[in-house]
Amino acid sequence: MILQLFKSSGRGYVLNLMIGGTWAASLEFMLVTCFDSDAELFLVGLHRSQQSRVDYINRNGGTTCLAVSIVSYAQQSVQNNNLDFLLHVGSVAATTGQKMEGTDLALKQSMDTKTHVRVIYRFVITGREELTYYVYGGLYLVEKFCKEKLREDKHISTFHLTRLSGQPRINIQQLVEKRMAEPSNGTFTVDISAGLEKIPISAINSISNEAPAPFFYISHIQYLGKYQLDPPSGCDCVGPCSDSQKCACVMKNGGKIPFRKTGGLLEEKPLIYECGPSCKCPPTCRNRVGQHGIAFRLQVFKTASMGWGVRSLDFIPTGRFVCEYIGELLDNEDAQERDNDEYLFLIGNNYYDVSRWANLQKTIPSLRNGPGEEEENFFAVDALKCGNLARFINHSCTPNLFTQNVLYDHDNKGMPHIMLFACEDIQPLEPLSYDYNYTIDGVHDSEGNIKKKRCLCGSVECTGWLY
Incomplete structure (x- = not known):
C-alpha cells in the first residue's frame, strides 16, 4: 500500500491510496476545493474516469464493484446551496427482468455495503467563452434506489443520496466566483495516449x-x-x-x-x-x-x-x-x-x-x-x-x-x-x-477558391505565409 499527499493549487489536500498498483481511493480530509477540469480530478484522485459520470472499483476478484465518486451536473437545488440531497439518474434504460450492471450495479452495491461516495458538482458558465468548473461537494451515502418506468417494458434506476452530517457547509456560488477571479493555473494531463505509447505523452x-x-x-x-x-x-x-x-x-x-x-x-x-x-x-x-x-x-x-x-x-x-x-x-x-x-x-x-x-x-x-x-x-x-x-x-x-x-x-x-x-x-x-511543404496559392477550398494562411513560426527565414 502506498500513500501520497497532494496539495492542489493552494486550495486543498488529498491523501491518495494505492493498492496493488492502482490508485484506489482518496482519504477525505480535503479542504473545500474547486477544480478547472476533469483532468485535475483525475490527478488528485477524486474521480479517475474521464468517460463516465460514475467511477467505481472492483473488489473480491471482480465479483463486487463499488461506486466511489459521482460527477453530477449542477441542478437548481445545488445552485441554491442545498447539497444535503442528490438525485442521480442511472446510465442505462433497462428492460423488465434485465440484470443490473456497470455503474448502476456499482451504486447499488455501494448502497448495500454503506460505502461512502464522493460527489463532485459540475458547472458550465457561458459568456465570451464557455468555462467549466468542478466543486467537491463531500461524502454521501446512497440511501435507496428506485425503478422509474419509462414505458411499458422499459425503466431506469434512480439513486437517492444524502450528504453525511458534520462536513463543512459549502457556498457554491462564492467558490465558483472566487475561482473565476483567480489567475489560471492551466491544465495538465498525465498521458493523452492512455497507455498506448510505451512512454506517456x-x-x-x-x-x-x-x-x-x-x-x-x-x-x-x-x-x-x-x-x-x-x-x-x-x-x-x-x-x-x-x-x-x-x-x-x-x-x-x-x-x-x-x-x-x-x-x-x-x-x-x-x-x-x-x-x-x-x-x-x-x-x-x-x-x-x-x-x-x-x-x-x-x-x-x-x-x-x-x-x-x-x-x-x-x-x-x-x-x-x-x-x-x-x-x-x-x-x-x-x-x-x-x-x-x-x-x-x-x-x-x-x-x-x-x-x-x-x-x-x-x-x-x-x-x-x-x-x-x-x-x-x-x-x-x-x-x-x-x-x-x-x-x-x-x-x-x-x-x-x-x-x-x-x-x-x-x-x-x-x-x-x-x-x-x-x-x-x-x-x-x-x-x-x-516543414509542411505547402505551395503558396496551391491550397484550395471545396469550391476551388485559393486559401491563404499566414505563417507564425517566427524564424529568420520565415516566408510570411504557410500557403
Whole structure:
C-alpha cells in the first residue's frame, strides 16, 4: 500500500491510496476545493474516469464493484446551496427482468455495503467563452434506489443520496466566483495516449484552462478495410543485419543499412526499408527503428500564438527518430470528401522530386524505374478524428525535424509510413517542427477558391505565409 499527499493549487489536500498498483481511493480530509477540469480530478484522485459520470472499483476478484465518486451536473437545488440531497439518474434504460450492471450495479452495491461516495458538482458558465468548473461537494451515502418506468417494458434506476452530517457547509456560488477571479493555473494531463505509447505523452497548458480538443488516440496507422496489405519478403539473417549482399533488406536500401549503430539515421533518403515481420533478424536489429515507437519523453503544450505544439523533455541528437505521423489512411477519393483538411498529410508522392533528391532515388532499386502501378493512386493520412501526438507538431520555415518515407510491414510504395527524424540537435523544451511543404496559392477550398494562411513560426527565414 502506498500513500501520497497532494496539495492542489493552494486550495486543498488529498491523501491518495494505492493498492496493488492502482490508485484506489482518496482519504477525505480535503479542504473545500474547486477544480478547472476533469483532468485535475483525475490527478488528485477524486474521480479517475474521464468517460463516465460514475467511477467505481472492483473488489473480491471482480465479483463486487463499488461506486466511489459521482460527477453530477449542477441542478437548481445545488445552485441554491442545498447539497444535503442528490438525485442521480442511472446510465442505462433497462428492460423488465434485465440484470443490473456497470455503474448502476456499482451504486447499488455501494448502497448495500454503506460505502461512502464522493460527489463532485459540475458547472458550465457561458459568456465570451464557455468555462467549466468542478466543486467537491463531500461524502454521501446512497440511501435507496428506485425503478422509474419509462414505458411499458422499459425503466431506469434512480439513486437517492444524502450528504453525511458534520462536513463543512459549502457556498457554491462564492467558490465558483472566487475561482473565476483567480489567475489560471492551466491544465495538465498525465498521458493523452492512455497507455498506448510505451512512454506517456503529457499535455500541459500554462496559458489558459483549455485542454486539447478531444480526438481518438491511436498508436498505429488505421488502414482502409478495402486494402489488404501483405507482409513483405524478409531477410534470412540469423543475427542482427549488417552491410552485406546476403541481407535482402540491405540490398533493398541500396547495399547499406541506413541507420547508425546508435540508432541515428545516416542521411535523409527518398525511401527506407526497415526489416519487417517476415525477417529472421531479432527485434534488436539496427535496421528496426521507427517501428519500435517513440524513445524520448515528448509533451504536448499550448503555445502563445500557434495553438498547441509538441516539445521534448529530453535532448534529441541529430538523426534520431522522434515519432510517426499517424492517422487514418485514405485514398484520394475518400480524402477529397473530408471537409477539414487541417490534419491531412499527402504521402507517397515525393519519391521522384529531383529538386529534393537529385539522383539519390537511383540508389534505391525499387525507385530506379520510375513510378509503379501502386503509386498511381494517391493516398493521405488524416489525423483529424484519430491520430497520435504528431498531429500537434507545428510548421516552421527552419524546422528541426524532417519527414522520412519508411516501409516495413508491407511493400506498397504508395502507402509509406511517415517517420519524423531530428535534422539537428534538439534541446530539452525546444518546440518540435517540420516543414509542411505547402505551395503558396496551391491550397484550395471545396469550391476551388485559393486559401491563404499566414505563417507564425517566427524564424529568420520565415516566408510570411504557410500557403
